[in-house]
Amino acid sequence: MRKLGAVAATGAVLALALAAWTRQPPPPAQGGGTVSGKVKFTGTKPTMPKIDMTEEPKCKAKYQGVPTDETVVVNANGTLANVFVYVKSGLPASYTASAPAGPVTLDQDGCRYHPHVLGIQVGQTLAIKNSDGILHNIKAKAKANRPFNISQPTVMTSNKTFDKPEVMVALECNVHGWMHAWLAVLPHPFFGVSGADGSFTLKGLPPGTYTIEAWHEKYGTQTATVTVAGSETKTADFSFAAK
């Protein structure tokens, strides 16, 4: 284990030297450190209210049973989904990241947002898609960015960008009071969302000491401090308790 770390460190040093030599900044996705972990959930799993979609037969038909609210989603393995984990601070002041060319898609399908929690980089395109073909309005209740509220009464996609970092921007549909999602706008690509197994991974971190924050819409935030050097992988687990 220690040997492996040493090899990794040597590799990282070599890579850095190479980078310095070619005067190219290291591409963030390759190399660099990784922080991964799981978000555990303790206590009694809360019962989420059922959503009555009688008014929208098109959406109702997309579900076998009665869909429930997605505020708290506890996975089968006892972990918590939809926790947004990101580097809150620790990046060098000189760090800059240009927005990826590709968009992040937020889909309105079955009168729900997919994904329910998502991140995007400053300047990156958020493609807001309506797959339902019925009227949705999408309102972004941004504070640091300018908010907006646009209507999508048919199958269509609208593109939006955000020019300031903001965690979190609440997204909602007023036609369907139960529809809400959370969007984080970050100046870097080091973020992830805990999935169906409760795990997350932040890749390509430059060496440094970081404050990692885990955010959940109901249970608030938790932070961890992680130091990464080279291309090592560090673990940061979080645990939220039922309230």
Place this chain on the structure above:
Amino acid sequence: MNLPSAIRRYAEHPFRQAVGILVLAYIVVVWVVPVLPGSAIVPKSVVLQYMVTVLVGVLIYVSDNEERWHRFKEPIQAVLVEPRLKLVRAAVLAGVTALVGLVAYGQVTTSVAAPPNLRSIHPAPPAEITFRGKAITLTGLENPLRQHTDSLAAYLAEGKRVYYQNCLPCHGDHLDGQGHFAPGFNPLPANFQDNGTIAQLTESFVFWRVAKGGPGLPREGTPWNSAMPVWEDFLTEREIWSVILFLYEQTGWKPRTWEKTEPGGGSRETGGGHD
């Protein structure tokens, strides 16, 4: 062709002058007077009175001088006599007849109208009132808060709060009686910016009106219509005096004050007006 001189020649004729004066008078009374500050639309009966007065004046003017009177009658005579004005003659006859018919019809088919709402806007206040069981003599009473010059700012702030939380829906943001609920009431809420309300009153009078509200008005004040609440049910004595301070401060009016004529004896109102 000199246009002004042509107009002047045209206007020199006494008949045209008379018609011109009547038209001008009508325009002034009906359209100009209502836009003057502090005035309202002139009622039809008053318009008629004005027009009759103007007509009499015009007739005196044209008949004052023999030649003028003759020239004045010329066009009338022409309409009555000239064969070439036969059509005009017929039209005038028909028009006058129709007008008389219409007026007569309007007179006999009077539809039911709302009874006149005659009310005394500032009825005489009582000499003494009972405020939450405590007797307060209004005659000679000044706003007691004005003595505490060092606390005046605090009282004004309190008065402002009281006004915004209670008076604003009717008396309005600008204190001009045009709050968002004002259109629902008749009589309209008092306009404190007007020089005919608090500017003419003593603070003790305002205290009485605030404390006792619409139901506390004498009959001549039409208490059944007034939407002014009985504020002693909501506000303390100090809150009422504070809001009175605020009314004068915010509008810039000065209250009328009592002039002590004899020690311990009678007093009468004096002063009032704007800063």
Place this chain on the structure above:
Amino acid sequence: MIDVGAAVALIVMLPSPASRLPMQDTTRGKAVYVKWCAGCHGDTGAGDGVAAAHMLPRPRNFTGGLYKIRTTASGQLPTDADLLRAIDEGLPGSAMPGWKGRLSDAERRSVLAYIKTFSSFFADTSQHVVPLKFSSPPGGGTGADALKVGRQFYDSIGCRKCHGDQGRGDGPSAPTLKDDADFPIFAADLHQNWRFRGGGAVEDIYRRLRTGLDGTPMPSFADLIDQKFLTDQELWRLAQYVRSLSPAAPPEVRDVVHAPQIPGTVPASPDDSTWARVARYWFPLVGQVIHKSRWFAPAVSGVWVQAVHDGKRLALRVSWDDRTESPDTAWLKFEQRILQTVAGDDSGSPPPQAEPWPDQLAVQFPRRLPEGSGGMERPYFLMGGATDPVYQWRWISRPRHAFAGLARGIERFDTLPGAPAGQATYDRGEWRLVLTRALATPDTANEVQLEAGRAIPLAFFAWDGSSGEHGSRMAVSTWYFLALDRPTPPGVFISPVLAMLVTLGLGLVVVRRAQRRGGARHIS
């Protein structure tokens, strides 16, 4: 000494930098703001002044730089002209008055500059503020074809989800609506364009569709044009359709409801065809802010009244817009939020409990027609008093029935045995109620005897149960009048005809005499 003089001269001569001017503006603007605006909008511009809790909608919070009425795209800051319009004209349907004529031009402009300092967005030079270019309305906007196209898009783009099938703000999503500050918000009643915040003209409606009302659930429909889902002309048609739902001009308040006499018997049903031929009168209602517990957020802004009689019975039709057929449990949460948002007289104690209350309407008369002193005197307009009761017809939505009684103030109501007949229809956001009663009744001491040709005082009260209205929390009117018109007797035409004959005869005599004299003069 000379140096100082030179320095002063230098300072005076130096052109003052342009950046200084706004500073000067905001100092002056602050004084205006503190004096006239802070009571509602708060010292820090957060919309939390001392009066804020007594209003619904609440005063604008300036700190977010978020404004409903703009000419810019959704999410953009408003232009100065947009803000000045709101200051000048006010926001109809809210407590915001128009300040034009109340504050000077300079005062309004300087307060505008000051309001902008509450939000950092206005100082952020990266913000785009581009007023949209609006086309002008295509012609034929009031024709049936145009309105049909407008109605098609009203349905296809889902307006009815909030505004309801008939546009009265009663759509299925309406009870869940809230603004960005989580205050409850009503979907606009599209039949009352004089209460639209941004103005009721078709151009205003079109602009709101393009820009949306930021901070509210009303989105911008601009993307639909950009993505060719509908054309600009079709959006105009939608605006024209929405405009067509309101009367051509805001209703004028007239004092007297005239009830014409009709042949046959009076209609008992609110949907009888007779009503289409009878003039309707609008009476504004406002919050009951006179008696404890006061109510600052009346849900019913007015009633439309029609009346007819047949010589024996009177039929009075009252219709009003109401988003719910209360009691309606779907609106309980909304009602709860209203009761929590609007301040009342129960300060300190928790807000009143939300319950599924019914809708109610009261029509009030004096017990007897006023006699003497010009017929002016009548009982206290707010439900009479302990010694001077009023006679009222009341109607309640559940169990649906009408009854009559004497009110002695807001708290006391004693039912009388005789009741008017009541028939009501609830139709997609509107109540239509017809109350009928014999003109003359046996109980002449308590029940008003309705005489033709008299001005009969009447007043209205309305409660929307699903907006938390119950008891003293209601909308009220002042006294108005009802007049039962007599049919025009044929004798009425005699005197005008006589007068015309006399006039014509006299005229002819005058002409004849003038011509004879004139003719004689010509001969001599």
